[in-house]
Amino acid sequence: MERMRTTEVMSHVGERIRVAGWLHSLRRMGGINFLLIRDGWGLIQAVAETEEEIAVLQPENVGVESIIVVEGLVKSEPQAPGGVELHELKIELLNPVSEIPPISLNKRKLNAQLNTLLDHAAVTNRHPLRRATLRLSAGIMAGFRDILTSRAFTEIQTPKIVAAATESGANVFQLDYFGRPAYLAQSPQFYKQIMVGVFERVFEVGPVFRAEPHDTTRHLNEYVSLDAEFGFIENHFTVMALLRDVLAHILQTLNEDYRSELELLKVEMPRMPEDVPTIHFADAQELILKLHKTDVRGEPDLSPQDERWLGAWAKQEFASDFLFVTGYPMRKRPFYTHVDPERPEYSNSFDLLFRGTELVTGGQRLHRYQDYLAALERAQLPLEPFEYYLEAFKYGMPPHGGFAIGSERLLMQLLGAQNVKLTATFPRDLNRLVP
């Protein structure tokens, strides 16, 4: 008999079927034994009314997480997960587990300390809550790719070992490349811009590396970046319009294809407005002064408190969980940022705040070779390490721009998780290199 997935069993009431998976739990209640079997997709209950049926699970050395194959008759049972359970069992033991897992996988909640959870991620990730979280990561990637592919974007994969730092010399991991120094890419920024010269519209889903030497609840030293970049834009508002649609599609993908995960995790899904409220950086600072009597004018960036205030304002005024802040000051943005032609101290860039926290950064980039030469000089950066990158501009680039979404950060904020390490599969931080 072919084994089926636990999530397929509900449509086989009255038939004998076979499932396989992990022994999630085994409870004895008044002579009846209730087994939960977990496979890669869900859980199913099996009921053994005789000791003989579970004889193979009786020895001392057979505990939870043992691998078993269970054949049984499917009966409807509204109380059971999925509305069905198995009876008249025939159980085969494939791989016994004798030790008790360091994390309780069959408790409804995950109650261990963060470090314990992360130390044992190989086991922790099996818990239904963790698994649902990580499955949503897959949904985010799928939604991102789907909409961009449907808009004629081409997927690229760019090098992660690079000769020079992208954003700045700081916060970059150095490695030994056959005796020479090399670095891990902090972002695919330069490469995705170069590839706009090839495909016009490109995206990448891949790891980026930040050697930030601090341990916060919002930062990872390695994370998965969802990058998009495209040409023939008008300005950063063209980029913001695309970003709005991309996030709307990701949310739709989760709502449609990841219903059970969202329910299990009790996610309050945001609604993406057709027109996302938008405020200029300078106006945002004026607003903060007016509403909160705090003068942050002249500051080159928004503080986390500023972002929370602005998020609350967007929620109250526009009933929106999302807010675009545009025109960040040039002096805080990287050298490739396009200036606002009408107010040169400000840039054609934006951040997207989600529930009062920065989620996405993006903007229009410089596209003229001469502008790059001037920008590098202004930033007092040498030309030579950037020559391969500048070649794209020397030989013709259209006005272009793009954005980068941190996928673990997006998931953290969707779930209201307390720490981004809980939305990464195997997080890397200052002290953590395993698992």
Add this chain to the structure above:
Amino acid sequence: MERMRTTEVMSHVGERIRVAGWLHSLRRMGGINFLLIRDGWGLIQAVAETEEEIAVLQPENVGVESIIVVEGLVKSEPQAPGGVELHELKIELLNPVSEIPPISLNKRKLNAQLNTLLDHAAVTNRHPLRRATLRLSAGIMAGFRDILTSRAFTEIQTPKIVAAATESGANVFQLDYFGRPAYLAQSPQFYKQIMVGVFERVFEVGPVFRAEPHDTTRHLNEYVSLDAEFGFIENHFTVMALLRDVLAHILQTLNEDYRSELELLKVEMPRMPEDVPTIHFADAQELILKLHKTDVRGEPDLSPQDERWLGAWAKQEFASDFLFVTGYPMRKRPFYTHVDPERPEYSNSFDLLFRGTELVTGGQRLHRYQDYLAALERAQLPLEPFEYYLEAFKYGMPPHGGFAIGSERLLMQLLGAQNVKLTATFPRDLNRLVP
């Protein structure tokens, strides 16, 4: 007027439309000027019958690769690319290019030396032949993801910075992780196995890093690996059956959605047989002795010459471009390889040869904790660096296996390219870190 893509113009004969892109070429023939405009998807011809129409392109400093916007009337013209051309032009110059590109982008062939092509990859990749090649990379990734998603596999992203080498201590890049040594992942092997414990069926598309200190036509130091791993298999034949279907689907995706690229590159697409011919390693060595009077029995691996002979045999005997070789000797396979229970000197592993060259490696892995302890001892490897990995097995794993396809290698062999560096977007080799 909204700009449209060049590939959309053919269905607008008789209308005035607008395109934008790179000035691919400008030829003057008897007072008439022929422009080719290249955008992210294709080429379109525009015909200027007066000097006035192209006045904006006349100054000395406007050369090929300049960014232009062209409005014109669509006329049917069977000789032109796409069967249409633009007339009565209105041209806008968005970004002029004055220097002549280091690579001729408007010649049919790419004739430069390999090093010149790679040094200027930012420009080279714009050539229609290069672009078609890189677009096929996107098709390979899409086909891989589609079929695995349709079979209930979950996409994962695993860490690239790791605490210990995967396959062996050699050939691994070392980096400075906040003062501690760390390494770049040589493969997601351990993590994808751990994640079989979570999702049962997983895949990953991501970079892998091999510090192999030699410069060959078949190796890259960073490449994109298409990894799959899944549980509840019978043995390596279950894995081979999945691999057959995955490759068949990738080929189908290219045949259906990447027709124009395949034609431009004159790719001779292979046919994937329903039943891929399969030969055991030991029988393959006997066959080589019989057919070629060369005794390779006792060798622990197949040489490139052996693979070519076997490939030719599969082609002649079974009219197949593909051949599975199974049961490679245990002593040449990594410690996590599952032994052949009936012939313990051989393993439950395989290679897939494509046109006489190894394309994919895979097999069944060990799944019992005790087997891992024994295997590590046999391999004289210490336990400690693997403890996080072994935890997955300590707490229950089903029989499982998987495979890894080198995406650039697959593309190289499909195209019959002479060097795998030509099927990578920005290759990394012993001497090359840029672009």
